[in-house]
Amino acid sequence: MVAEQLIPHGVTDERVLRVMSEIPREEFLTGRARRHAYEDRALAIGCGQTISQPLVVALMTQSLSLRPESIALEIGTGSGYQAAILSRLCRRVITVEREPALAELASATLGRLGFINVEVAAGDGSLGWPADAPYDAILVACAARQVPAPLIDQLAEGGRLILPVQVIPEEPQDLRLYARNEGVVTYRSLFPVLFVPLRPG
Ligand code: SAH
Numbered sequence: 723m724v725a726e727q728l729i730p731h732g733v734t735d736e737r738v739l740r741v742m743s744e745i746p747r748e749e750f751l752t753g754r755a756r757r758h759a760y761e762d763r764a765l766a767i768g769c770g771q772t773i774s775q776p777l778v779v780a781l782m783t784q785s786l787s788l789r790p791e792s793i794a795l796e797i798g799t800g801s802g803y804q805a806a807i808l809s810r811l812c813r814r815v816i817t818v819e820r821e822p823a824l825a826e827l828a829s830a831t832l833g834r835l836g837f838i839n840v841e842v843a844a845g846d847g848s849l850g851w852p853a854d855a856p857y858d859a860i861l862v863a864c865a866a867r868q869v870p871a872p873l874i875d876q877l878a879e880g881g882r883l884i885l886p887v888q889v890i891p892e893e894p895q896d897l898r899l900y901a902r903n904e905g906v907v908t909y910r911s912l913f914p915v916l917f918v919p920l921r922p923g
Contacts, residue, residue: 727762779804802829818842866919
């Protein structure tokens with residue numbers, strides 16, 4: 723997966739490549755999806771949701787420039803795989819999932835595999851998670867019409883936020899990387915992506 727899918731497509735960060743090779747993606751999947759764990763595609767995880775393609779997980783993670791002391795927020799826990807990747811590159815991860823059944827399963831999977839610095843919360847991620855704000859990194863794994871204001875509010879100085887924005891209905895989404903520098907928030911577009919929608923609470 724690392725040699726064929728990630729390195730040739732722009733994943734250059736050695737730490738990201740290492741954790742992607744160490745964390746077993748199949749452990750976050752169930753049933754028939756398990757045998758496809760290392761293929762270059764998104765896979766079903768239940769409740770009509772999907773785990774992202776490994777390349778997208780790697781590129782999104784890399785863009786956040788995590789440091790060992792960073793605190794990260796993820797919106798859309800899904801299987802917990804992306805949270806697991808983030809957790810190996812920073813101090814602490816808080817991840818919010820709207821579907822209680824998925825939150826419970828992801829929490830159990832992360833616990834079983836020994837990811838002790840990840841906390842899974844069930845709730846509406848468009849509100850962020852004010853209790854532990856501000857965050858050095860925020861990763862949104864579902865597509866919003868626009869960036870939810872609470873997430874910008876909860877972004878630390880020098881922090882980065884990545885999310886897919888559904889600019890035109892039915893079209894691919896625009897993956898945007900926001901940064902807060904000296905109080906000013908700016909963004910740049912990375913590439914088109916296909917995520918499930920961020921749904922209201
Ligand atoms: N990062 C996940 C994949 C996420 S799929 C992984 O690694 O497996 C997107 C997830 O966002 C779905 O599980 C969906 O239920 C969740 N979601 C959608 N709207 C949400 C909201 N408002 N708040 C929190 N989670 C939401």
